[in-house]
Amino acid sequence: MVEKPLAKLSLSHDMRLAPAVHDLVKGICESQGISTEDSGEIANLAGGILERLFRTNHEETESHPIIVSVGRQSGDFFIAIEHKGLPIELSSDNSSDVSPFSLSITSPVVDEVKLVNLGKSGQRFELIKSLPYEIYQEPDSDLLKAVLTIEDNGLENAADLEIRMIRSHEGLKLARCFYRVYGYTYGLNYVYVPDHLKALIESGRLVSAGAFDRRGEIVAHGAMRLDSRENRVGELISLAVDPKYRSAGLAAKIHRRLVDHAKDLGLKGVFGEAVTIHSYSQRLCHALGGKESAIMLGYIPPSDYKRIIADGFRQRQVAILYFFNFQRSAQSAEIFAPLNYRDIIQKIYTRLGLPREFGVETAVPWGAMCGETAFRLTVNREIGIASIMLDSYCPDTVKIVEFRLLQLVKDGIEYIYLDMPLGDPLTPYFAQEFELLGFFFSGVIPFLAKGDALRLQFLNTKEVNFVGAVIDSEFGRELCNYVISKRPYV
Numbered sequence: 001m002v003e004k005p006l007a008k009l010s011l012s013h014d015m016r017l018a019p020a021v022h023d024l025v026k027g028i029c030e031s032q033g034i035s036t037e038d039s040g041e042i043a044n045l046a047g048g049i050l051e052r053l054f055r056t057n058h059e060e061t062e063s064h065p066i067i068v069s070v071g072r073q074s075g076d077f078f079i080a081i082e083h084k085g086l087p088i089e090l091s092s093d094n095s096s097d098v099s100p101f102s103l104s105i106t107s108p109v110v111d112e113v114k115l116v117n118l119g120k121s122g123q124r125f126e127l128i129k130s131l132p133y134e135i136y137q138e139p140d141s142d143l144l145k146a147v148l149t150i151e152d153n154g155l156e157n158a159a160d161l162e163i164r165m166i167r168s169h170e171g172l173k174l175a176r177c178f179y180r181v182y183g184y185t186y187g188l189n190y191v192y193v194p195d196h197l198k199a200l201i202e203s204g205r206l207v208s209a210g211a212f213d214r215r216g217e218i219v220a221h222g223a224m225r226l227d228s229r230e231n232r233v234g235e236l237i238s239l240a241v242d243p244k245y246r247s248a249g250l251a252a253k254i255h256r257r258l259v260d261h262a263k264d265l266g267l268k269g270v271f272g273e274a275v276t277i278h279s280y281s282q283r284l285c286h287a288l289g290g291k292e293s294a295i296m297l298g299y300i301p302p303s304d305y306k307r308i309i310a311d312g313f314r315q316r317q318v319a320i321l322y323f324f325n326f327q328r329s330a331q332s333a334e335i336f337a338p339l340n341y342r343d344i345i346q347k348i349y350t351r352l353g354l355p356r357e358f359g360v361e362t363a364v365p366w367g368a369m370c371g372e373t374a375f376r377l378t379v380n381r382e383i384g385i386a387s388i389m390l391d392s393y394c395p396d397t398v399k400i401v402e403f404r405l406l407q408l409v410k411d412g413i414e415y416i417y418l419d420m421p422l423g424d425p426l427t428p429y430f431a432q433e434f435e436l437l438g439f440f441f442s443g444v445i446p447f448l449a450k451g452d453a454l455r456l457q458f459l460n461t462k463e464v465n466f467v468g469a470v471i472d473s474e475f476g477r478e479l480c481n482y483v484i485s486k487r488p489y490v
Contacts, residue, residue, distance in 0.1 A: 006031075006108075012065060013085070015054045015191060017166060021068060022047045028070050032077050032131065038109040045107055046079050049125050053083055076189075076196070077129045084122035089163070091489060105379075107272030115377040130189040130196075161219065161245075163253050165261070166208040170218070171197035174210070177218040181240040181399040187383060190435035191221075207234070209257045211250045220250035223310040224258045224270060232447040234262045236272030239281070248466075251284055259288055259324060269325045275300060276318040276469040281293075283472055287420050290474045291351045294443020294455050295483040298464040315465040316414065320476055323446055325352050334359045335422040335452060336432040339440055344482055345454075346443050351475060356452075359425060377404060384414040389449065393426045398433045405437055409460050416458040417442060423451040431456065440486040459487065 006028050013019055022043045029039035047069070053066055067082040075156045114126040167173065171194025178191040188348035190196040190206070200206035204226060211220040219242040224234040236258060241250050255272075262270045272290070274281040298316035332355035342358060349356045386408050388401060401418070408416055418439055420427045431454065439456040446452045466484060471477045 001243055005069045007068075007070045009068045009304065010065045011050075013054055015051070018047055018050055018054065021050060024046055024273065025068075025070055029077070030074075034077065038129075041107060041109045041128060041383070042079065045110065046081065047125055049081050053081070053085065065427055072199070073128075078354055079127045082122060082336065091211065104220035105140060111380070111382060113379040117375050117377075130193075136473070148383070161211040161213055161248075161250070163209065163211050163257055165257075166197075166201070166203040166210045166221070166380045167405075168198040169194075170210075171195065173218045174208070174221060177210070177221055177242065178240050180242050186238075188241075191238060191240075199272060201449070207258065207261055208238075209254045209261075210253060211245070219245050220254055222251065222254040224262060227425070228447070232268050232449075233482070234258075234265075234267050234270040236270055238421060251281075255284065255288055263326055264326075268327055269323055271321055271323045271445065273299070274320045274322060277465075279470050279472040282320060282322075282476070285320075285322040285324075286473065288324065290324045291348075291353075292443075292473065292479055293323040293352060295319075295476075295480045296321060296415075296417070296442060296457060297466070297483060297487065298311065298459050298461060299417075299457075301385070301414070316461060316462045317465055318469040318480065320471070320480075321443060321445070323352055325354060325446070331422070332357050333452070336425045336427050337422060337454065338358075338428040341431075341454070344441070344479070345444055347475070348479075352446065355447055375400065379413065381413075384412065386413045386416045388416070389419045389453075390421065390430075392421075393424065393430055397430060398437075401434060402437055412460075414459070414461040417462065418446060418456045418458070419445065419453040420456065421449075421451055422454050427454060438488050440488060441483055443483075470474070 004287060007024060009021065009024075011021070025046050026043040029042050030036060050066065050068070052488060064084045066085075067080075068077075069080040069082075071078060108125050109129065111130045112126075114128070115125075116124040116126070118124065133152075174197060175192045175194065178186050184191070184192065190200055197206070197208070201208060207224040207226065209222055210218040213219050221238060221240045222236065223238040224238050225236050226408070239251055239255075241248075242395040259270060260427045271293070272285065272295070274285050276282075296319040299319040300317040334357045336359045346356075346358075376389045376391070377386065378389075379386045390397070390401075405416065418433060418434060420434075422444070434456055437458075440457050442455040442457040444452060445455055469480065471480055
């Protein structure tokens with residue numbers, strides 16, 4: 001994550017500082033083009049978290065200050081609050097005690113919310129706001145629409161298109177491409193904001209490739225998102241092909257370019273989603289060497305920006321996660337898989353060509369006395385999805401996950417997935433505990449963060465289109481049927 005703080009404060013635990021911090025945050029928001037009303041709401045959300053910290057840690061000394069950072073990260077506006085005092089909102093038996101973190105999830109002015117619990121190193125809260133598109137648009141606001149309405153007299157043969165990496169200054173061309181394909185309905189904001197794309201590419205968090213026509217316009221696009229913490233794997237995202245160039249094989253050419261680039265970067269592999277409202281994206285993954293590693297029931301929201309068939313859909317859709325393995329001669333690694341999932345996990349690894357040895361399942365959570373559980377919680381309110389990534393287990397792990405789950409369900413988050421480290425001998429024990437909370441099997445994500453991850457999922461909706469799912473391969477159908485069979489009754 002590349003952060004550019006506009007302000008950074010070190011605060012003592014003194015409630016009298018709250019109004020000054022509120023005014024500063026509001027003023028900085030407004031300076032970034034955020035409306036006065038939204039700026040006030042964002043400042044209120046940050047103030048709610050600070051107030052809870054002040055009240056919980058009012059006896060703390062200057063040795064444990066609260067750090068507030070306000071600034072930019074890869075084109076977005078963020079507020080981060082860090083502290084090393086008594087953790088807040090990790091457990092509560094008081095249903096009337098409204099969480100400021102919970103309020104931030106439901107607020108329409110915040111696009112993403114993160115809570116990173118670092119165990120003994122403290123906590124970090126993040127409120128992320130995508131900056132308004134108008135800030136970065138060219139002075140002539142009608143230019144984009146004018147270019148898009150130009151009649152193209154005789155497009156060249158698709159074989160003559162140039163396939164290359166997109167440069168950081170070509171954001172406006174990318175915005176025009178996505179407008180032609182999706183209008184202004186696509187879910188990821190960076191494709192419309194040139195400055196956002198520039199920041200992502202220059203920070204190394206995004207690799208973007210496109211097909212360029214004779215005018216230098218982008219007519220097809222694909223990208224790979226990178227995890228700046230370790231860069232072990234990449235994630236294929238943001239496929240768009242101009243309708244005039246469909247059936248020309250551009251998606252395959254662009255993705256092949258991205259996969260080759262990932263190999264050049266020394267990544268262990270890449271993964272990407274394929275929808276099940278048709279088989280095209282699945283066939284593309286198979287053609288590039290991808291193998292099914294997880295089934296995400298209801299992961300794709302019923303949003304028009306994903307619709308590429310005439311009649312669209314109204315229910316959440318099934319997604320298939322494909323992994324592209326570059327470790328053909330990889331050494332074997334030890335994993336600890338729950339006994340009830342072992343057969344299907346073995347099949348997944350065999351398909352991926354990754355050698356794994358199953359360790360002995362631990363019946364009792366020995367060695368779990370490390371203090372506070374280390375985890376990361378990310379919430380995307382707009383599409384109703386949350387993720388919890390566990391880095392380590394402690395005696396409070398189940399209680400923390402249960403509390404967060406109840407909070408997310410109450411706040412209307414429809415799909416929640418949980419990633420657990422397969423290299424940890426405690427994973428089988430805790431997986432059973434999480435099944436009692438309603439989580440069920442999704443699949444395996446190799447090389448995620450510190451190692452392979454077991455992914456579980458939770459559905460907070462009955463509106464999922466299972467019957468209409470189109471799955472291209474025999475193993476894909478087997479994996480999907482297995483996952484559906486593990487879903488708890490609702």
